[in-house]
Amino acid sequence: MKKDFETIRAALEEHLSSINENTSEIQALFDYLHELDVKMDKLSQRLDQTQLTKNIRQEEVSISPLTFEERTVFLALYTEEEPLSYQEIADKTNMPASLVPECVSSLIQKGVPLQRSYCNNHIFFQINKQFKERQAKENVVNLSLQSFIE
Template sequence: KKSNGSKELLIINKELKKAFNTIKEEFEEHLGSVNENTNEIQANYEYLCNIDSKIDKLNEKIDDLQLFIKHIANEKTSKDDKKQVYNHIFLTTREKEVFLALYTMAEEKGPITYKAISRRIGLTEFMVREYVTNLIEKGIPIIKKYVNQEVYLDIDQKFRHMQAKENLVDINESMAKRFV
């Protein structure tokens, strides 16, 4: 009986080893698949980051083109009128905040970056870019300069003077105090 029991134990032992080896192989195969998927996800992420960067550059170029077109249109009308006339411009509260940050910071320090504005008002750089585009589309003459592949923004001096004189973008006193 002991020898039958030993044989049965040996058979069970071999079967268990075989089963565990099969399980181990399946785990290793699964681990390989997970590693392959991780590499593919990382490659896709890097690709998306690259595309996002290119989209940002395209947005900046589009902003420049819009500003250039507006500048040409303004030159034509200013040649016709001999004097640039700005009308009152309606801005949302966020647009006013971006405008005020740009207006006050550029007055103090000269041309400033999207990053500086975003830090000042607590919005992302992407959002600041979008709001600056809105300001340009609404007729605010924002000047962009590139230094070491970074965009620096300022407001046209004539517009700055008219804003100070006539409050063209309707900035109320309480909002202005937050940026002084």
């Protein structure tokens, strides 16, 4: 009987030893998976940043050249912090009020991001803040004194 207990004890010790080995292996695998997860998060962040940069570059290309009237309307909107109505744009640019909606529509079609707002049945326009910042840094629309002389 003592021999049987020794055999059972040896089997239990062997089983315990293999459990301990498995625990160490599981911990090592967990650590490895954690490292992979951290690396995947970093890769995901870099991919997101790359996509944002790519989208910004695509936006740069999408602005078509503006006519003199469109540049004038753009400049009126660009220099104002508050949204402007068609009439206010016409007053600032000394353009006929009937021509302003066409210029605003043309700006939108050429890729200038304008934000619209409504108040008392009047529509107001404002240049998107991020685009305004980009214009200040990169001159995306190519506004220059020479462009107004031509």
